[in-house]
Amino acid sequence: xxxxxxxxxxxxxxxxxxxxxxxxxxxxxxxxxxxxxxxxxxxxxxxxxxxxxxxxxxxxxxxxxxxxxxxxxxxxxxxxxxxxxxxxxxxxxxxxxxxxxxxxxxxxxxxxxxxxxxxxxxxxxxxxxxxxxxxxxxxxxxxxxxxxxxxxxxxxxxxxxxxxxxxxxxxxxxxxxxxxxxxxxxxxxxxxxxxxxxxxxxxxxxxxxxxxxxxxxxxxxxxxxxxxxxxxxxxxxxxxxxxxxxxxxxxxxxxxxxxxxxxxxxxxxxxxxxxxxxxxxxxxxxxxxxxxxxxxxxxxxxxxxxxxxxxxxxxxxxxxxxxxxxxxxxxxxxxxxxxxxxxxxxxxxxxxxxxxxxxxxxxxxxxxxxxxxxxxxxxxxxxxxxxxxxxxxxxxxxxxxxxxxxxxxxxxxxxxxxxxxxxxxxxxxxxxxxxxxxxxxxxxxxxxxxxxxxxxxxxxxxxxxxxxxxxxxxxxxxxxxxxxxxxxxxxxxxxxxxxxxxxxxxxxxxxxxxxxx
Amino acid sequence: xxxxxxxxxxxxxxxxxxxxxxxxxxxxxxxxxxxxxxxxxxxxxxxxxxxxxxxxxxxxxxxxxxxxxxxxxxxxxxxxxxxxxxxxxxxxxxxxxxxxxxxxxxxxxxxxxxxxxxxxxxxxxxxxxxxxxxxxxxxxxxxxxxxxxxxxxxxxxxxxxxxxxxxxxxxxxxxxxxxxxxxxxxxxxxxxxxxxxxxxxxxxxxxxxxxxxxxxxxxxxx
Numbered sequence: 001x002x003x004x005x006x007x008x009x010x011x012x013x014x015x016x017x018x019x020x021x022x023x024x025x026x027x028x029x030x031x032x033x034x035x036x037x038x039x040x041x042x043x044x045x046x047x048x049x050x051x052x053x054x055x056x057x058x059x060x061x062x063x064x065x066x067x068x069x070x071x072x073x074x075x076x077x078x079x080x081x082x083x084x085x086x087x088x089x090x091x092x093x094x095x096x097x098x099x100x101x102x103x104x105x106x107x108x109x110x111x112x113x114x115x116x117x118x119x120x121x122x123x124x125x126x127x128x129x130x131x132x133x134x135x136x137x138x139x140x141x142x143x144x145x146x147x148x149x150x151x152x153x154x155x156x157x158x159x160x161x162x163x164x165x166x167x168x169x170x171x172x173x174x175x176x177x178x179x180x181x182x183x184x185x186x187x188x189x190x191x192x193x194x195x196x197x198x199x200x201x202x203x204x205x206x207x208x209x210x211x212x213x214x215x216x217x218x219x220x221x222x223x224x225x226x227x228x229x230x231x232x233x234x235x236x237x238x239x240x241x242x243x244x245x246x247x248x249x250x251x252x253x254x255x256x257x258x259x260x261x262x263x264x265x266x267x268x269x270x271x272x273x274x275x276x277x278x279x280x281x282x283x284x285x286x287x288x289x290x291x292x293x294x295x296x297x298x299x300x301x302x303x304x305x306x307x308x309x310x311x312x313x314x315x316x317x318x319x320x321x322x323x324x325x326x327x328x329x330x331x332x333x334x335x336x337x338x339x340x341x342x343x344x345x346x347x348x349x350x351x352x353x354x355x356x357x358x359x360x361x362x363x364x365x366x367x368x369x370x371x372x373x374x375x376x377x378x379x380x381x382x383x384x385x386x387x388x389x390x391x392x393x394x395x396x397x398x399x400x401x402x403x404x405x406x407x408x409x410x411x412x413x414x415x416x417x418x419x420x421x422x423x424x425x426x427x428x429x430x431x432x433x434x435x436x437x438x439x440x441x442x443x444x445x446x447x448x449x450x451x452x453x454x455x456x457x458x459x460x461x462x463x464x465x466x467x468x469x470x471x472x473x474x475x476x477x478x479x480x481x482x483x484x485x486x487x488x489x490x491x492x493x494x495x496x497x498x499x500x501x502x503x504x505x506x507x508x509x510x511x512x513x514x515x516x517x
Numbered sequence: 518x519x520x521x522x523x524x525x526x527x528x529x530x531x532x533x534x535x536x537x538x539x540x541x542x543x544x545x546x547x548x549x550x551x552x553x554x555x556x557x558x559x560x561x562x563x564x565x566x567x568x569x570x571x572x573x574x575x576x577x578x579x580x581x582x583x584x585x586x587x588x589x590x591x592x593x594x595x596x597x598x599x600x601x602x603x604x605x606x607x608x609x610x611x612x613x614x615x616x617x618x619x620x621x622x623x624x625x626x627x628x629x630x631x632x633x634x635x636x637x638x639x640x641x642x643x644x645x646x647x648x649x650x651x652x653x654x655x656x657x658x659x660x661x662x663x664x665x666x667x668x669x670x671x672x673x674x675x676x677x678x679x680x681x682x683x684x685x686x687x688x689x690x691x692x693x694x695x696x697x698x699x700x701x702x703x704x705x706x707x708x709x710x711x712x713x714x715x716x717x718x719x720x721x722x723x724x725x726x727x728x729x730x731x732x733x734x735x736x737x738x739x
Contacts, residue, residue: 002630068713207684212735
């Protein structure tokens with residue numbers, strides 16, 4: 001402590017201390033916004049690197065400086081200072097042929113995250129990238145640009161995942177993703193969870209949150225994302241290919257648009273801010289308060305188009321009960337009007353063979369009793385049937401050639417054909433849905449659908465209650481979907497790890513309906 | 518697509534070897550010791566020796582003393598229990614690696630009533646305690662060991678929980694031998710790597726249970 005002015009300390013208490021401190025020259029390591037050099041730090045690249053949102057001439061490059069990523073204050077061990085972060089994009093992973101480079105400032109207000117959005121890259125090719133800050137060099141990432149609009153593309157391989165509660169397992173799925181070496185990875189929501197595991201078989205959980213408090217502050221959301229990003233397999237999958245990421249509810253809190261306990265605007269704002277800071281997404285998705293522009297489209301030459309959707313932020317409040325009236329209320333929406341119009345407008349054009357709707361919750365109907373007078377699953381599109389009807393009719397009316405809905409959320413693999421009227425079992429098939437199981441989040445209590453259930457839902461072709469992901473290989477002629485399952489995610493022994501395709505389906509271009517492959 | 522694929526197998530995981538040609542001038546790899554530097558302080562008491570405590574808390578075990586007037590090398594500072602010393606009342610504690618513990622900043626002339634050194638967890642060792650220091654835990658950076666202490670006959674063990682940079686954890690170091698016992702155990706923390714840890718009281722059952730824990734701290738192996 002200082003020797004002087006003891007009297008002011010005694011008389012004035014904290015305020016006097018603060019005033020005294022403020023008049024003292026700042027030490028070199030503190031509050032160095034105005035200092036020439038920021039203080040030395042340990043290796044800040046503890047959360048890996050990532051890329052995402054590829055365009056024909058651009059791809060987002062991401063990292064966050066966090067030498068101590070689990071710290072509960074959310075600052076990742078970074079001093080309150082601004083750090084320059086240099087970045088490089090190269091033709092080769094040895095960085096002997098650099099095509100672009102630059103430098104940006106990483107600031108505390110953004111938890112020292114950086115998002116680089118280079119332009120002028122060449123389409124349809126891979127690049128390598130890395131960062132440097134405070135004398136340290138990051139791991140190397142590989143990414144790729146999208147093919148040019150209209151360009152002929154022979155094949156696109158992507159994997160999609162969802163639901164990765166930290167405590168409930170090891171991320172074996174990403175070992176499979178890395179092995180598959182896809183062009184793209186899609187993430188369809190629940191990258192983090194706002195609270196510790198509530199699973200009954202807690203003894204199977206192989207990990208624990210370092211900061212287990214419910215994420216009610218920006219600091220806690222940052223610390224939660226920070227811990228997730230320490231997973232080596234997740235980092236490996238991010239380093240391998242660009243990702244297209246959307247959130248679901250747990251990036252904020254469970255069912256945050258519920259009728260009973262919706263999230264406050266402040267909490268949504270914290271969740272969105274931390275999500276942006278940790279994802280390789282564009283500055284167009286930088287949140288403004290409790291609002292974020294997340295839905296967006298990507299074109300992959302003449303082969304595929306991705307409509308990455310947000311069915312959480314703009315949905316009407318979820319209903320409860322089984323009376324179908326509110327489920328079918330035409331004034332209710334799961335997309336919001338603007339997003340619905342945006343999607344329908346896109347359906348007017350057909351630049352690519354395949355239209356993939358990357359979104360959060362189950363699209364096809366699931367009606368256990370087969371009784372059209374009772375309704376269920378209010379969190380899914382079943383709870384917003386008029387929305388589903390408008391989107392489905394929209395792609396039919398506009399002649400969308402091959403619509404495929406991609407889904408997460410439900411912690412089981414599912415495959416389904418899509419109809420306008422699911423109670424009419426001979427109604428024409430108008431599209432298909434692929435639902436990926438969770439990476440880790442449990443479905444301990446989920447029993448397989450009964451024969452009676454399946455008889456009431458003949459459009460449902462497959463259900464598997466194990467952990468894993470879905471791999472899609474699209475060509476101009478067909479789309480192959482492999483439902484991959486992994487062995488016990490509570491065991492981390494590589495010798496015991498099994499990653500295998502459990503079931504495959506094919507959809508032929510121009511012909512609706514899943515065929516067992 | 519007709520794009521050339523590079524061999525990415527080694528990219529996907531870790532231990533990525535940084536390129537040595539082209540690009541960034543490779544002055545990278547600042548040794549962790551470069552992060553560390555000390556600030557001098559002078560012990561001021563009424564004349565008695567000052568207690569050096571294992572953790573930044575007046576309830577923590579006194580591990581040695583330091584003489585009035587001695588100059589100490591402060592590595593880092595942290596917030597702990599409030600202490601009224603001759604220089605004022607403060608919650609700042611100064612970590613002095615050479616003494617193997619913490620002294621209250623209320624007894625140390627540093628030239629400032631505020632912080633003069635970075636937050637603890639600088640790679641030179643640290644400690645925390647829980648439940649009024651009924652459990653204490655030390656991370657020794659020099660050889661990446663944890664030492665867990667049970668310092669109270671409360672029927673609980675003292676335990677260190679720690680998490681590693683590969684996303685695994687928690688691992689445990691239990692002092693389950695009763696009041697006054699400790700356990701010293703190596704942790705697989707690579708040179709310069711971080712480890713996040715908490716000190717708790719608890720019971721080494723399956724699954725373990727914890728009564729109270731410290732807030733948690735990141736430190737680094739030297």
